[in-house]
Amino acid sequence: LLSGMANPDKVIGFLDLAGQWDPSLAFVMGGAILVGLFAFTVSKKRTKSFLGQPMRMPTASDIDKKLIVGGVLFGLGWGLGGFCPGPALVSITTADPKVLIFVGSMLAGMLLVELYNRSKTK
DSSP: OSSSSOHHHHHHHOOOTTOOOOOOHHHHHHHHHHHHHHHHHHTTTOOOOOSSOOOOOOOOOOOHHHHHHHHHHHHHHHHHOOOOOHHHHHHHTTTHHHHHHHHHHHHHHHHHHHHHHHHHHH
């Protein structure tokens, strides 16, 4: 909330490269990348999590159709709605109708993908 990531106007301003671009969220993202870089560097050296479970890092590196389509849909949703999934969940506490529509649509999309994937495995 403090960074503005949960404010759709701020997010759309960041994504509007051809208009009144607001670069301030780039610093928020840069900070998040640094934290993530540190966390992944530390976790790669560990064999067990802090709770004693085995560490299982993702190994997939394929760039396939599902990844590209998913990335495009994610970007379109982010650009049109002005919300990223995490900040949208934080913003749901405001009960703003735009947030509720976005989160409902996001959940519906996740359900449709799950149903589609289940139908392909039968």
